[in-house]
Amino acid sequence: xxxxxxxxxxxxxxxxxxxxxxxxxxxxxxxxxxxxxxxxxxxxxxxxxxxxxxxxxxxxxxxxxxxxxxxxxxxxxxxxxxxxxxxxxxxxxxxxxxxxxxxxxxxxxxxxxx
Amino acid sequence: xxxxxxxxxxxxxxxxxxxxxxxxxxxxxxxxxxxxxxxxxxxxxxxxxxxxxxxxxxxxxxxxxxxxxxxxxxxxxxxxxxxxxxxxxxxxxxxxxxxxxxxxxxxxxxxxxxx
Numbered sequence: 585x586x587x588x589x590x591x592x593x594x595x596x597x598x599x600x601x602x603x604x605x606x607x608x609x610x611x612x613x614x615x616x617x618x619x620x621x622x623x624x625x626x627x628x629x630x631x632x633x634x635x636x637x638x639x640x641x642x643x644x645x646x647x648x649x650x651x652x653x654x655x656x657x658x659x660x661x662x663x664x665x666x667x668x669x670x671x672x673x674x675x676x677x678x679x680x681x682x683x684x685x686x687x688x689x690x691x692x693x694x695x696x697x698x
Numbered sequence: 699x700x701x702x703x704x705x706x707x708x709x710x711x712x713x714x715x716x717x718x719x720x721x722x723x724x725x726x727x728x729x730x731x732x733x734x735x736x737x738x739x740x741x742x743x744x745x746x747x748x749x750x751x752x753x754x755x756x757x758x759x760x761x762x763x764x765x766x767x768x769x770x771x772x773x774x775x776x777x778x779x780x781x782x783x784x785x786x787x788x789x790x791x792x793x794x795x796x797x798x799x800x801x802x803x804x805x806x807x808x809x810x811x812x813x
Contacts, residue, residue: 588741617800617801619800619801619803625805626702626787626803626804626805626806627742627787627789627801627803628803629800629801629802630800631800632800640800643800675741675742677742677801685747686732686744686747687732687744687801688744689734689741689742689743689744690741691740691741692740692741694739
């Protein structure tokens with residue numbers, strides 16, 4: 585059973601471009617969470633999704649950021665018109681049902697905005 | 699709003715010592731508390747998960763305790779080894795009313811085990 589997969593592992597974008605980060609949860613997991621780790625900061629919760637539904641996006645910036653988890657395919661975190669402050673490591677986690685169970689983390693995508 | 703604090707921020711000890719990492723949280727209405735390990739440039743590895751109804755969990759040389767009433771958890775590492783060197787993260791799962799089951803993380807304890 586492969587773990588949580590994220591791609592790309594590293595992404596470089598220029599200011600104003602779009603960044604798309606993908607996350608494939610573990611097999612059998614239907615709950616996905618996105619977190620952001622800024623340099624020298626702890627991980628911050630961004631959004632929690634189930635298939636085709638956003639359950640909680642209270643940690644997501646109101647503008648430029650969006651997330652989806654379609655019926656088929658990976659979960660996508662999309663950042664439009666990136667700025668230098670978006671440079672961070674973005675981690676995806678999945679769990680079978682809810683976070684009453686262990687969340688399993690992917691290796692992360694390290695975004696660098698030039 | 700849940701806040702998680704970890705003390706110390708960094709710790710360096712000789713190999714073989716037993717050590718304790720501390721975590722405190724402000725909102726005792728947690729579902730569970732998890733301890734993770736993060737190696738430089740890598741993702742997180744789950745070490746232990748303690749449900750809110752439990753007092754402790756053990757896995758090998760690791761033991762984690764939970765005291766909801768005082769808002770504290772500890773991670774005990776026995777007979778430390780150089781391979782234990784990493785950043786250890788504590789995270790609490792809280793229902794926020796908005797349906798959030800996202801974890802609230804501390805900033806971590808950076809542990810170095812000297813050979």
